Amino acid sequence: MIRYKKLGYAVLCVTDLDKSIDFYTNIVGMQFVERVGETAYLRTSHDHHNLILEQAPEAGLKRVGFELEKASQFQDVFNYLEEKGLNPRELSAKETQELAQGRTLRFKDPLLGVTYEMYVEMMQMGTAYKPTNGLEIECLLHVVYETNQFDEVYDFLVNTMNMAVSDIQGREMAWAWLRVWPNPYHHSFAITKGPENKLNHIAYKVKSIDDIGKQVNVLKNHDVKIHLGPGRHHPSGSVFLYFADPDGLTLEYSQGMEEFPEENPREPRRLEPSLLTLDEWGGQPGKDFGKYGKLIVEDGEVVPQ
Numbered sequence: 255m256i257r258y259k260k261l262g263y264a265v266l267c268v269t270d271l272d273k274s275i276d277f278y279t280n281i282v283g284m285q286f287v288e289r290v291g292e293t294a295y296l297r298t299s300h301d302h303h304n305l306i307l308e309q310a311p312e313a314g315l316k317r318v319g320f321e322l323e324k325a326s327q328f329q330d331v332f333n334y335l336e337e338k339g340l341n342p343r344e345l346s347a348k349e350t351q352e353l354a355q356g357r358t359l360r361f362k363d364p365l366l367g368v369t370y371e372m373y374v375e376m377m378q379m380g381t382a383y384k385p386t387n388g389l390e391i392e393c394l395l396h397v398v399y400e401t402n403q404f405d406e407v408y409d410f411l412v413n414t415m416n417m418a419v420s421d422i423q424g425r426e427m428a429w430a431w432l433r434v435w436p437n438p439y440h441h442s443f444a445i446t447k448g449p450e451n452k453l454n455h456i457a458y459k460v461k462s463i464d465d466i467g468k469q470v471n472v473l474k475n476h477d478v479k480i481h482l483g484p485g486r487h488h489p490s491g492s493v494f495l496y497f498a499d500p501d502g503l504t505l506e507y508s509q510g511m512e513e514f515p516e517e518n519p520r521e522p523r524r525l526e527p528s529l530l531t532l533d534e535w536g537g538q539p540g541k542d543f544g545k546y547g548k549l550i551v552e553d554g555e556v557v558p559q
């Protein structure tokens with residue numbers, strides 16, 4: 255049984271690392287930690303990193319890191335993933351030291367090829383996170399895929415990765431919002447049915463509604479494309495704002511998401527597939543919403559679409 259502390263970090267491949275470091279610090283509000291060669295570490299908390307940016311020929315999502323609830327659980331999770339045939343690999347001491355993490359394992363999503371990592375004891379920085387531009391991010395909140403293997407990916411995330419279902423959408427399910435139980439947030443992962451296997455967006459939780467309002471003006475002043483928002487999602491109840499990073503990847507700022515108790519959580523709901531479910535305030539996503547971002551396989555291959 256996997257028990258998660260949280261969705262800890264994502265690794266994004268970017269085509270111009272300097273430009274992306276500038277964007278994720280000065281526009282998004284993350285704090286730069288360090289750059290080692292073609293890899294940059296950024297944080298939104300005491301953690302050493304909550305986002306890694308890697309210079310690459312194509313933009314997309316390469317890895318997702320989950321922090322386990324307890325270090326004592328690490329070996330059991332390793333054994334469980336091995337039993338499931340996922341071929342986990344424990345990182346060497348050199349690799350974990352580079353990452354500033356304790357014991358860490360990696361395995362590939364058998365359907366989509368993205369690497370998942372489970373780690374414990376990420377190094378805690380001596381100073382509190384200080385937003386670079388005054389907009390306060392609290393954590394990486396969720397990763398969303400579009401997939402043409404919806405039922406299989408759903409089955410894997412729920413029955414193998416042990417994610418809990420918070421809500422689904424459609425008569426024939428076409429959206430699912432999943433939480434990394436017992437972490438309380440409504441979803442740390444979501445999937446939507448579509449023609450491709452790709453990244454849809456990643457979301458960061460901001461501290462207050464003011465951060466969303468202020469960000470609208472920051473984005474306008476810097477000519478950054480706003481895809482949708484501000485608006486309110488019906489599933490999680492959060493207020494959101496979506497915008498494009500320098501490679502066109504869709505990022506979300508989110509505030510006020512529903513939190514679930516560990517004991518006796520409410521049942522998942524089957525929600526109507528309408529635009530008003532996605533935005534109660536009636537917004538329509540721009541044409542580039544969720545359009546860019548490959549799912550990148552660690553050894554360099556791109557997963558077939």
Ligand SMILES: CC(C)c1ccc(C(=O)O)c(O)c1O
Pocket residue numbers: 398457487488489490491492506508511532
């Ligand atoms: C991608 C869509 C528009 C979506 C829908 C609902 C929520 C939520 O309830 O929080 C999201 O975060 C989304 O990204």
Ligand SMILES: [Fe+2]
Pocket residue numbers: 396398455457506
């Ligand atoms: Fe989202």
